[in-house]
Amino acid sequence: MRKYIISSLALLAFCSSVNAIEVDILTSQGKIRVDLDEKAAPNTVANFLRYADEGFYDNTIFHRVIRGFMVQGGGFTKDLERKTTHKAVAYEGNNGLHNNRGTLAMARTQDPNSATSQFFINQVDNNFLNHGARGGAGYTVFGKVISSMDIVDDISAVDTSSVGPYQNVPTTPIVIKSITRVN
Numbered sequence: 001m002r003k004y005i006i007s008s009l010a011l012l013a014f015c016s017s018v019n020a021i022e023v024d025i026l027t028s029q030g031k032i033r034v035d036l037d038e039k040a041a042p043n044t045v046a047n048f049l050r051y052a053d054e055g056f057y058d059n060t061i062f063h064r065v066i067r068g069f070m071v072q073g074g075g076f077t078k079d080l081e082r083k084t085t086h087k088a089v090a091y092e093g094n095n096g097l098h099n100n101r102g103t104l105a106m107a108r109t110q111d112p113n114s115a116t117s118q119f120f121i122n123q124v125d126n127n128f129l130n131h132g133a134r135g136g137a138g139y140t141v142f143g144k145v146i147s148s149m150d151i152v153d154d155i156s157a158v159d160t161s162s163v164g165p166y167q168n169v170p171t172t173p174i175v176i177k178s179i180t181r182v183n
Helices: 002-018 042-054 149-156
Strands: 021-027 030-036 060-066 070-073 103-106 119-122 141-147 160-163 166-170 175-181
Touching: 021 042, 030 042, 030 149, 042 141, 042 175, 060 149, 070 149, 141 149
Parallel strands: none
Antiparallel strands: 021 030, 021 175, 030 141, 060 070, 060 166, 060 175, 070 119, 103 119, 103 141, 160 166
């Protein structure tokens, strides 16, 4: 019986890893591999993958970079032109995932149901962004960096400035060349 349980657990762990959805975020600074959590945030992951599969993220930039906080991208060209997006995805921030170092979360306006294409990578634990932390909605976490977090740290350390109405814009564009599925 014990062998059966151990074998079953090993098979379950193998199947879980096989079913994981990984993507590569290829940037001008290097490649970041991310594991997406489809179980915890199915609609958010489907939304993100739709944009990735369509090539929407190709040649967008990390347009908002704040050292010791996060790097945000997925909605603007190098010229800071906002890209046209699909309909917003419903809030899934109450999924038990937290805005910890290395997690991906959806950017949004004050409306929790306003996330479209923009996402951010938490450089540090940002507990104040979690569901319920401020008495209401937080920011939907839907993935985690599994390799090359050092690239996120490098991106967060670049010089930034204000450009028109936008603040914390890298002075040298950090380009998201593509986001592609690994498996």
